[in-house]
Amino acid sequence: MPNLDITANQTQTNDNITSNLDNILSPTDRFSDRHIGPNSQEVDKMLKVLGFSTLDQLMDAAVPKAIRLSKPLNLPEAQSEYAALAQLKSIASKNQIFRSYIGMGYYDCITPPVIQRNILENPGWYTAYTPYQAEIAQGRLEALLNYQTMIVELTGLEIANASLLDEGTAAAEAMSMSYGLCKNKKANAFFVDSHCHPQTIEVIKTRAYPLDIELIIADHRFFDFDTEIFGALLQYPATDGSLYDYRTFIETAHDQGAVVTVAADPLSLALLTPPGEFGADIAVGSTQRFGVPLGYGGPHAAYFATKEAYKRQIPGRIVGVSKDAQGNPALRLALQTREQHIRREKATSNICTAQVLLAVIAGMYGVYHGAKGIKNIAQRIHKLTVILAKGLNKLSYTINDEPFFDTVKVGVGDASAKAVIKAAAERKINLRLYKEGVLCISLDETTTVHDVIELWQIFAAKDELPFTVKEIVQQVNFDFPIFFKRTSNYLTDPVFNQHHSESELLRYLHQLENKDLALNTSMIPLGSCTMKLNAAAEMMPVTWPEFGKLHPFAPLSQTEGYQILFQQLEEWLGEITGxxxxxxxxxxxxxxxxxxxxxxxxxxxxxxxxxxxxxxxxxxxxxxxxxxxxxxxxxxxxxxxxxxxxxxxxxxxxxxxxxxxxxxxxxxxxxxxxxxxxxxxxxxxxxxxxxxxxxxxxxxxxxxxxxxxxxxxxxxxxxxxxxxxxxxxxxxxxxxxxxxxxxxxxxxxxxxxxxxxxxxxxxxxxxxxxxxxxxxxxxxxxxxxxxxxxxxxxxMGEKGLTDATKVAILNANYMASRLADYYPILFKGASGCVAHECIIDLRPLKKQAGVEVDDIAKRLMDFGFHAPTVSWPVIGTMMVEPTESEDLDELDRFCDAMITIYHEVDAIANGTIDPNNNPLKNAPHTAQAVICGDWERPYSREKAAYPAPWTKEYKFWPVVGRIDNAYGDRNLVCSCEGMDAYKED
Missing domain, CATH: 3.40.640.10 (Type I PLP-dependent aspartate aminotransferase-like (Major domain))
Incomplete structure (x- = not known):
């Protein structure tokens, strides 16, 4: 017996030691507690309202038992923010940052620090939603209007969208658009010049196949148009850097009724004749080199510009100018492109998003540098390229016969090509093997004279060179042939000419940010869109150079860190989804x-x-x-x-x-x-x-x-x-x-x-x-x-992820319960529960008081909230998704706002408030409308501007009143010029 007691005591002691050790070794600060909004007391309070004792009881009611997991996900233990960042930094360090002169539409560039800190790393910009509620998205919309204006003026075309996904998919969208535009319905072939970037050709192959489009991939110089084509794609400059005069080809294509797309480098267009001036119908390309990091391939904003006549066919989204209820200029997404997928199976594109954050960065790069700055950057790159080419020629290498902008095509012979690539790699430099015995070298904004000298040394296979930079400069001509020289102006709008100091740009960016409601203001309860916390620790690695400065076609041996990241993420996503x-x-x-x-x-x-x-x-x-x-x-x-x-x-x-x-x-x-x-x-x-x-x-x-x-x-x-x-x-x-x-x-x-x-x-x-x-x-x-x-x-780990799901479902059911006495919940599961979102039915309010769903969406802005998803999937409803990241106080604030609005509707229905002149019909209320001039509305200024107690503590002011979308669609203007004209009116 004594021995048993000793054993028992020993076991207890060991258990205590183990327990204490677990406490010592466990993180003191769990990230899931930061990510998940409600604490345990708030969870219990919400469960009590719903009539459940535990989260698991709610899950049993809401989620069919037949599909429930029988065991926890097999994922690594959750790490603290500090530990996860340290591990990811270790993984990232396995990437090797070479100077990549590969080109192919991807270039190293300089992100101005004022743009990196105040846009790319700023939650006021990156946590906002698509600007469907335009009155509280005027900052983003203005930034996108700047982007569209920049693209229109650089390409020489008449209209541009607010960006697409990347250059390859933008070219594929151009093919689809051309297919629909071509009046020659017998034509089923699309011509792709063999000088296009190879990755673009691959994407177009993928897109053409299911539509039974015949692709003709050939050299445009030798194509005799013996096959009828509906469209064509040309690269400008070509993937090997060459500049071709496409005028004759385009004229012949037009004679056949084909639509011609030119994929153009936008930086080159600061010096070169723009596509719109030599006959292109569509221009596409990437704005990555306008301040957006390489990021091993993305994200980057592709541009898409075309003629005014094709504005109804353009894919993606267009920001257009309209006016608000007070007649002030205001921006919104133009109707015909706001949701092309409302056409469903009749749609010509399935694109329902843009690359807004990246387009904003690129547009602000243009604002910061202006026409003169952009031209100076382009000229410097071109001059260094010409100097490089002349030196290589002096070293007895064959150089492009055609003019070029930033890319030199170098004939070196097969054996020499491999030796040169190896020698370059030893200096942490990547070159592109274009074809057997031929290399391509693409320079960029970060290239220096020292880099040019080092490239000469690689090709000379020695450090001692038979010439100096000064001698080479004296022997070169930097001018383009007359046809290629740009003569037209660009970036002439005041916005591109008044924010060139950091102070000016900083203030401009801050002013625009303050016009937008993002997650740093309040919850954005959009159904189906899951606007949850984007934690700072998650965002930090994006701007690490180990991730940001790698070219997407760098050798795999240099990207071991990325490969580990991909492998682990694929494994985790596979485990999560099965x-x-x-x-x-x-x-x-x-x-x-x-x-x-x-x-x-x-x-x-x-x-x-x-x-x-x-x-x-x-x-x-x-x-x-x-x-x-x-x-x-x-x-x-x-x-x-x-x-x-x-x-x-x-x-x-x-x-x-x-x-x-x-x-x-x-x-x-x-x-x-x-x-x-x-x-x-x-x-x-x-x-x-x-x-x-x-x-x-x-x-x-x-x-x-x-x-x-x-x-x-x-x-x-x-x-x-x-x-x-x-x-x-x-x-x-x-x-x-x-x-x-x-x-x-x-x-x-x-x-x-x-x-x-x-x-x-x-x-x-x-x-x-x-x-x-x-x-x-x-x-x-x-x-x-x-x-x-x-x-x-x-x-998060397995437990954190699972808890997040449970709380997302809890929050949605709690909000549904709180609002059910005022707004019918349209759909519920067999147990009476909803999933992670619910649809509240606002259609009865139209019958009762003539109040539309849009009236409630706009009135929510006065309360400091973005509306839930409006009129989808059912017209006249709102779909609410709170996510797991919002705490009980925020959920209650939103519910209180909706309940207050219900009572405002009720006042209209019983005749207390004028049915046409009331807080809902006049919403949103701007500071100017409330403060300036006489107040002749049958409700107080306080009721208009401060409808809830929390708005007096912090007030988000919409900067424009309700926007007249119909006016903007009748008078479609999609550049900065429109804002100026409306201001004059």
Missing amino acids: FDGISLQPNAGSQGEYAGLQVIRQYHESRGETNRNICLIPESAHGTNPASAVMSGMKVVAVKCDKDGNIDIADLEKKAEKHAENLGALMVTYPSTHGVFEEGIIDICNIIHRHGGQVYMDGANMNAQVGLCRPADFGADVCHLNLHKTFCIPHGGGGPGMGPIGVKEHLIPFLPTTNIEKYTNPDSNGNVETSIGAISAAPWGSSSILAISWMYIAM
């Missing part, structure tokens, strides 16, 4: 949809079932779903929803059976677009599989699944993941985004290719026969922002 393979390449949700459907199509074709092209899509689906299906060469068949908002399984069964022979896929969102966990999801997936189809799951609502269930486990074959939603990449005011896809094992062979050797080694057979090809221009999409999601998962 999928066997992950592709990180799609750089937007729309790209993920397209990639997933292409994988499914390729799978069917590999089995000889090319007929399987029917895509079933619920009527409630997001508009990008049918648009993506059509772009993938599929035919859309709509599936009904029942009265509860679920997929009508009987109708699904009927249509799956009807189209069984040709059924390709079902596109389904889960939890449903209506914000509930459908009980029949397993049966839905089984129906599709039984009839030979594949299940594509839209991952927009993955924030309700992480740690609770996995799409691959309950039947999905493919799923795209919005990393800018569930996994904390910020929305950036409308971009960047990331939409990687997960697939089951049988679909892995068809994932997008990431073999970069096919771009950098012309002898490499980089194409994988079964792959769908390239989806984006860079092999891993917007690589640099993947670090954000890595940090989020690393700091």
